[in-house]
Amino acid sequence: MINAFTVDLEEWFCGHILNKAVKKNEWNNQELRIVEDTRRMLRLFSRHDTEATFFVLGWLAERSPELVKEIADHGHEIATHGYSHTSLTEMTPASFEEDLKKALDVTRRCVKQEILGFRAPSFTITTKTLWALQILKDNGIRYDSSVFPLSLHPDYGIGNAPLAIHKLNDTLIEVPLSCVEILGKRIPCGGGYFRLYPYGLTKALLKRCNRQGRPAVFYLHPWELDPAQPRVKLGPINTLRHYYNLDKTAERVDRLLADFRFTSIRKLLGL
Numbered sequence: 552m553i554n555a556f557t558v559d560l561e562e563w564f565c566g567h568i569l570n571k572a573v574k575k576n577e578w579n580n581q582e583l584r585i586v587e588d589t590r591r592m593l594r595l596f597s598r599h600d601t602e603a604t605f606f607v608l609g610w611l612a613e614r615s616p617e618l619v620k621e622i623a624d625h626g627h628e629i630a631t632h633g634y635s636h637t638s639l640t641e642m643t644p645a646s647f648e649e650d651l652k653k654a655l656d657v658t659r660r661c662v663k664q665e666i667l668g669f670r671a672p673s674f675t676i677t678t679k680t681l682w683a684l685q686i687l688k689d690n691g692i693r694y695d696s697s698v699f700p701l702s703l704h705p706d707y708g709i710g711n712a713p714l715a716i717h718k719l720n721d722t723l724i725e726v727p728l729s730c731v732e733i734l735g736k737r738i739p740c741g742g743g744y745f746r747l748y749p750y751g752l753t754k755a756l757l758k759r760c761n762r763q764g765r766p767a768v769f770y771l772h773p774w775e776l777d778p779a780q781p782r783v784k785l786g787p788i789n790t791l792r793h794y795y796n797l798d799k800t801a802e803r804v805d806r807l808l809a810d811f812r813f814t815s816i817r818k819l820l821g822l
């Protein structure tokens with residue numbers, strides 16, 4: 552079975568966890584590491600002849616258009632992660648549409664391919680933000696990959712959402728992040744969970760997902776392969792979530808790409 556490998560292309564300081572430590576008006580003053588971090592990923596994908604989907608943050612596309620072009624030139628899919636990395640739960644439909652249009656505009660200037668996919672910052676398509684789906688459709692988006700079908704996390708997730716890829720309406724497809732059901736509990740994979748679990752557990756979960764007839768939809772950020780990124784002071788839980796096992800991720804990705812077959816979401820969906 553072929554799975555989807557996805558990357559949320561953003562700097563080490565763009566994530567929700569670092570919001571308070573590095574404010575948005577300080578983003579321009581931070582050390583930029585995305586080029587080096589992304590090239591580390593591109594080398595791994597090339598080594599395993601793997602195509603992936605990159606959900607590019609518009610803010611980054613505006614600053615590093617050459618990097619977005621370089622990713623596309625490697626044969627990967629370019630999709631959008633919105634412009635400002637604002638959670639949808641903190642936006643109105645009007646401000647979300649403005650953010651999305653700006654992201655699409657700057658990203659389209661970097662590449663020739665059509666932008667088909669969207670991933671919400673911090674997976675914030677929840678039961679409170681389903682209004683966003685119509686806006687995605689109106690702006691030419693063909694699939695959304697933002698729903699985490701679990702209720703474990705305080706900031707995101709739809710606990711009873713389908714685990715499998717499904718049609719939301721005649722034109723929009725939902726590609727949920729992978730969870731595996733074990734004894735009635737949904738166990739997530741990818742990102743911080745990938746760093747937290749021993750590699751063997753991720754492998755077992757992905758195998759189980761495939762055995763249940765579903766391709767895995769795996770995700771990672773370039774900074775998760777960068778143990779030398781600047782460290783900021785976070786609380787103990789967020790320190791664990793953000794910094795745990797950064798030095799092991801690259802080697803684990805190498806193993807993952809050898810153990811499973813991956814492609815981009817556009818290829819998986821035949822778009």
Ligand SMILES: [Zn+2]
Nearest residue numbers: 559561672673
């Ligand atoms: Zn993100």
